[in-house]
Amino acid sequence: MTIILLLVATLATIALWWLSHQRLMEKPWLETGPAEAFRGVTAGGMPAEKIALGVFLAVVSSLFALFASAYSMRMHMASDWRSLPLPWLLWPNTIVLFLSSLAMGWAQIAVRRGDAASLRKALLAGGASAFLFLVGQLMAWQQLAEGGFYLAANPANAFFYLLTALHGLHLLGGLVAWGRTIVRTGRSTAARWMTLSVDLCALYWHFMLLVWLAILALLLHG
């Protein structure tokens, strides 16, 4: 459970940092008065969607950290663990996902410049490469299955399928949001809406890349 405890400690630190800006030590009954005096601590700058995504990413981190904890505990609790050979396809897949994340970063730049054409291109590139990654993952599964590494044969296999499936599902969810964004580029949407939409997608993409790298590290470690 070390991994999840580390994550909880990290999140607790963030929470404490935030709480330390909320005047928790002040005596609120002495602070009667108009809002302006306490402006700094009322509902603040960031759009709600961004905060929501941040909180959601914390939830997803918790989910994957718990899987990672289960992974390492299961590995050490019994001697039946036989690591499976990682299919070579994972490496090109990783590069594709990295490119996907890069394309999303490009989209962020494009939307800030107001360059609609390259925004569309960047988004399409990002989504298509993410899709390609998913197809690649499915092919990696196939490779493994052909090699006789079935799900139930060994916990290492089971964790491999489970973790990749879960990551793929999250990416698939991201593709839904990406679809909504790309539909919006066709319409005349307010610029700040567009920026937010692209920012959220890009943030999610970078996060999914990080999660994938973490999973890869875990699998290599096993």
Next chain:
Amino acid sequence: MGEATAKPLDGRGHAEVPEDDLYHATSWWTKYVFSQDAKVIALQYSATALAAGFVALVLSWLMRLQLGFPDSLSIIDQNQYYQVITMHGMIMVVYLLTALLLGGFGNYLIPLMVGARDMAFPYLNMLSYWTYLLAVLVLMSSFFVPGGPTGAGWTLYPPQAILSGTPGRDAGIVLMLVSLIIFIIGFTMGGLNYVVTVLQGRARGMTMMRLPLTVWGIFTASVMALLAFPALFVGAVMLLFDRLLGTSFFMPAIVEMGQPLGYSGGSPILFQHMFWFFGHPEVYIVALPAFGIVSDLISTHARRNIFGYRMMVWAIVIIGFLSFAVWAHHMYVSGMHPYFGFFFATTTLIIAVPTALKVYNWVLTLWRGDIHLTVPMLFALGFIVTFVNGGLTGLFLGNAVLDVPLSDTMFVVAHFHMVMGVAPILVIFGAIYHWYPKATGRMMHEAMGKFHFWVTFIGSYAIFFPLHYLGLMGVPRRYHAMGEMSDIPLSTGELNALVSVAAFIVGFAQLVFVFNLIWSLRHGAAAGGNPWRATTLEWQTPETPPGHGNWGRELPVVYRWAYDYSVPGAMQDFLPQNQPPSAQATRSAAP
């Protein structure tokens, strides 16, 4: 998210959305069924949770019939007994308490108390409710499948949860796990909403330290739930894999009834770690909203500021953090490494200190108050009694070696029913009596309320207090019949009968409550906008019940904390949070 969530991004957040930007329901369906209004969603959550709770209540009667009168009145066999306890436990903990306190009260109170028009993401909020309903329906459907619901106990420990020696092994356990997974997905949607609304939806002037403790409690509990429920999700998914796909996450090599099974190497203790990493925060996920609500009830009805508000906030936050470091106190005798016992006993007993401080502050709020013994106040007092009782027995179970004889006995059953069954339920009742006038515009009938309180409170105490002593004697929990026990006198049968009778009386009193809920809808006395003369924002809405968008044309502006009761020099004994200081001066200057 539909266009409803479109908001200006000029850095001023949700709170300043003009009323016209809100999503407007256009038909009866979108207004009352697929509504995106947090208040309607709150009522939907509450009604569904209470309905599920009634199923669980009936299940508890079946259980008590079996335990109290095993020879004469029992109508269930041992298979059904285990199915009944499992469903009773899971429904009560997850589908009633969590859903009602966060989905019900959270949805109703957060936007009103922080001065927002609605939740941050109304569409997601609606989706959260319907996902929750789906989870409830999937769970209930397990009553009707061949083999019935699972009888694995609410802890669902593998290996037995998915083996044939346990009832409901075929479909019941699968439906249970699927339902939990759906519930967690639905809750995540709701939880995001509660957290973001508190962070971003607060009205002008509503600093964190001006929030009522109810919001603090629900907010902290939501954050905890968002981080803790994934553990149950992980456990459920992996158990589902073990059950359906033959993996060996939790399943070691097993010879069941002489037949070797295909599993090998898995660890049942791994599941217990996952389950309790969720399960212990879950206790506080239920308790913290109850702590918050009861603070507001006591303060309002004792006409006195909550004593030590800052300490109350700090205690909530500290309990929230610490509750992630105590989970293995459920596992002292599980076979985990014994050295963990030192750590978890220490953290568990440390958490008793902030909890005790909360109790002191509640009773100190009564000191030199002006106590009105209204029905909500009675329930709040009942909460303190049962919570103190149940909390103190927690000091036995949390202290590793004391848990050795007591673990998995009726002592544990008595403890957790007192502390996270009866106590939060009393708060829920108190809160319903307290906020019913706001939600409906009518008061609930007081005499019926008092009757409901006394029978529920005394009755529940009579049910669960004696059970501790069965546990001390060594009666294990989850026995459908005690049979011949060498060390246990026959008189325990009589004790069980008495407890069962008390349980039926308490159960029937709940019918009075339901009748009161429905009867008062039409016949209750008109309440007015602020019948309890409370300070918090939800009582200052222009309409009662609050209309769509809560606040009419203008959002409230907050000038003071939530507990300005009996301020010296003020004309009234309460100052609403949105009352400007100048108005206070002029009013107090007037005779």
Next chain:
Amino acid sequence: MNNDARWMTGIGVALFGLAALFIASRAADATFMWTGLACAFVSVATIFNLIRISFDEAEGKPPPWPGQAVPYALLAIAFCSVLFHVLSPWWWAPIASNWHYIDSAINLTFWITGIVFVAVMIFMAYCLFRFRHREGHRAEYEPESTRLELVLAVATSVGVATMLAPGLMVWNQFITSPSDTVEVEAVGQQWSWNFRLAGQDGRLGTTDIRAVQPVGNPLGISPADRHGQDDIVVEAEDLHLPVGKPVKLLLRSIDVLHSFYVPEFRTKMDLVPGMVTQFWFTPTRTGRFQILCAELCGVGHAIMRGWVVIDDEPAYQAWLGAQRTFASRGSPNIASSESVAAAGHGRTEKGPVHPAH
């Protein structure tokens, strides 16, 4: 109190009284009969009072206790709880092991928590009595008192430490078994108990779950391990242990979780398939004690019972002499009595067994 409330209360109390009468009529035990009768009497008295008060009210007399039922109820709950604790016949079984430390720790915790509970109840009752709403009275405005909270926090911490420290010390004893223990194995399966004692060679043979045969080898002793051949297997019968000798119980399960619990020994530990768990104790008096399963293990959970018999030394040796080894069980043709007698003999000669670990 208005008339509606009076009717409601009256009906509720009447129901309660009837239930109490019902209990009293069915009670086989004198305690119960009297409790039931007392409750019925209380409810009759309450109803009588309700009627009396309503007549008084109609005649304009002031009510006898003006609405102070709540503080009295709180005091009554505190008083009855303590009374129940002191008088109830339901208390732990007489101890039969060395773990009286656990009993002392529980008693200490009962004292501390009991005092806190009663104190909180009395304080609440006093507040409700004294600060009940009166016309024209206003509550005091006092947001907090840092000093008071600090004092309370320190006092609570001291109380908690007072309970925690002895708890941790006893826990340390509980998980540290002395060096001279005899190892005995208890194996759970749905829904019965089997046991194994080391044979002549003084050590338990290795086991393998794949070796389990419902008939012949229910414990899964590895047939290849020679240390296992002379192990004494007790299948679905009473386990005998000598009084006064520390025992380390090794616990295994071949199917699901179980828990080995003998209330008189105050100890308990789960049996987890796939691993060996353990605890130790010293039986301190002879007798026959029931083993309960304390971890839900399927429909037969409540009937999964076994017995531990604590014998004095001669009786124990006699019992041991009559047991059969794994080897002799597997091949019933071999006359078993000699080898087992030898096993028993070897044990007495060598004294306590030290397993190679």
